[in-house]
Amino acid sequence: MNNTFSFRRFSLLFSKHTTEYYKTYLLSVIVLVCLLTLGLGLICYQTGGAIVEKAQFATFLLTFLGAGSIFTSMIFADFGDKRKSISILTLPVSHFEKYLVAWLYSFVIFQVVFLISFYSVDLIVLLIGKSWRDHEIKVLNVFSPRGEYLFVFLFYMVFHSLAFLGAIFFEKIHFIKTAFVVFLLTGVIVLINQPMVSALFDVKLEKVVPFVSLGIRESDRYYIVDPLPSIKPVMFGLSLTIVVLLWVGAYFKLKEKEV
Amino acid sequence: MIEISNLTFGYSKKKLLFKNLNLKLQMGHIYGLLGKNGAGKSTLLKNLAGLVFPQEGLCSLNGYNSAGRLPGFLQELFFIPEEMHLPSITASQFVRSTAHFYPKFNEEQYYKMLTEFDVPTSSVLGKLSFGQQKKVMIAFGLATNTSLLIMDEPTNGLDIPSKVKFRKIIAGALTDNRCIVISTHQIRDLDSLIDSLLVLHEQEIVLNLSLEEIAERIQFTNAAQANKAAVLYEESNSIGISTISANHNGAFSKVDMEMLFNAIISGHQPVIDILK
Numbered sequence: 001m002n003n004t005f006s007f008r009r010f011s012l013l014f015s016k017h018t019t020e021y022y023k024t025y026l027l028s029v030i031v032l033v034c035l036l037t038l039g040l041g042l043i044c045y046q047t048g049g050a051i052v053e054k055a056q057f058a059t060f061l062l063t064f065l066g067a068g069s070i071f072t073s074m075i076f077a078d079f080g081d082k083r084k085s086i087s088i089l090t091l092p093v094s095h096f097e098k099y100l101v102a103w104l105y106s107f108v109i110f111q112v113v114f115l116i117s118f119y120s121v122d123l124i125v126l127l128i129g130k131s132w133r134d135h136e137i138k139v140l141n142v143f144s145p146r147g148e149y150l151f152v153f154l155f156y157m158v159f160h161s162l163a164f165l166g167a168i169f170f171e172k173i174h175f176i177k178t179a180f181v182v183f184l185l186t187g188v189i190v191l192i193n194q195p196m197v198s199a200l201f202d203v204k205l206e207k208v209v210p211f212v213s214l215g216i217r218e219s220d221r222y223y224i225v226d227p228l229p230s231i232k233p234v235m236f237g238l239s240l241t242i243v244v245l246l247w248v249g250a251y252f253k254l255k256e257k258e259v
Numbered sequence: 260m261i262e263i264s265n266l267t268f269g270y271s272k273k274k275l276l277f278k279n280l281n282l283k284l285q286m287g288h289i290y291g292l293l294g295k296n297g298a299g300k301s302t303l304l305k306n307l308a309g310l311v312f313p314q315e316g317l318c319s320l321n322g323y324n325s326a327g328r329l330p331g332f333l334q335e336l337f338f339i340p341e342e343m344h345l346p347s348i349t350a351s352q353f354v355r356s357t358a359h360f361y362p363k364f365n366e367e368q369y370y371k372m373l374t375e376f377d378v379p380t381s382s383v384l385g386k387l388s389f390g391q392q393k394k395v396m397i398a399f400g401l402a403t404n405t406s407l408l409i410m411d412e413p414t415n416g417l418d419i420p421s422k423v424k425f426r427k428i429i430a431g432a433l434t435d436n437r438c439i440v441i442s443t444h445q446i447r448d449l450d451s452l453i454d455s456l457l458v459l460h461e462q463e464i465v466l467n468l469s470l471e472e473i474a475e476r477i478q479f480t481n482a483a484q485a486n487k488a489a490v491l492y493e494e495s496n497s498i499g500i501s502t503i504s505a506n507h508n509g510a511f512s513k514v515d516m517e518m519l520f521n522a523i524i525s526g527h528q529p530v531i532d533i534l535k
Binding site: 015020091 | 310329330333338357361
């Protein structure tokens, strides 16, 4: 018997989870669709029927990261309830299988459902706008060949990994507690970054954004120091490493969960 | 076989519930676990089920360490907690979604027990009363046919007719390949049900004997029948004075679990010593 992973056990667990939670998930999708309709509908109304690509993307970005983080924060909520956690922890499946079901729902399935929901609402709102005042419509393509929007998926990975670890780490009010810790860490990084950069550059610093850029004023001239393009793969690799570390951390936290 | 070796556990390192606790449970027995409030009965059961991790020592079932919570271990264990959660699906849907995880699950047995307990199979479990939910879990737990079935306060929430049915059903579900551990503070509920008694007191198991072995060593009689020289403990009640005395003449008497429990937790060392 394979005590780490069995496809049969995993599919049975996936099916059990779906049977028990599909109503909650369907309700969540309806709420998401309503939110998107409200956001895109308001923009459409205010802009006289036309929604520019940037406005569509802004709505996409905010709802994607916001809804994704909230949904992921609640994926392990049952572990915070003593009665529910006993039945989950004693169910004869491995920790990895339990982890994988939660990961699939919050990372893969959420993104697919979100993309379907967003494009359905976006298209309907744009078509309504076109019928209202006839003008050309342009649908946002987050997968455009130029790749200018693809960073949103990397952002989602980072947000997901943070929310995923927070979901299993905290027993209650997971989203609020995770957000608090993230803001606290961000504040610490900003506070540490400023004196570190000041020590490195013997100039007057105007603006210091961690991991992004540096603004320097010298005489009457203002310089912006951006990272070299060649550093981008390193930054990408670093982000991925952090994401994977947080995911692995969540797995071990699940493994050592007690009632 | 279920074995607890040198178990040390406490919710904080300063205040331990168990220290170097050892216990062996055999298949084919129904154990009644007794202890005062806060003695750690539920915690001991959680240790056995791998729901909490010991600071030292281990609990094992068929060679699996419970703290590992591996599927091979979990499919041989079913834990019915005092307070439970059941999903918002029917008893039939629950079987379809959960029974596959237990290789020895007997669906026919499950429905038969639900019928005996008068639980409708088409009702949504989450909307059933606490007592009805408990009956569903008891029926499901018994139908899994796992090697170890742990029940924490199973009779809480059951009405009197259901308690009678519970005793009948449990007695009928015991096999040579199965061990049932029932923890309760309602000792009378275990009457005519358990065959072995475990008493947890002051961080250790002070008694782990079958009722037969207890009856061989001590005798439960009233004061008039007792051999005064052999009396180890006495307790007055509404019908007079009841005694526990050393059984030197091999006479048989029914074990009064409540009196025995009172004798142990009130620190009557002669009673504990004779049973060791």
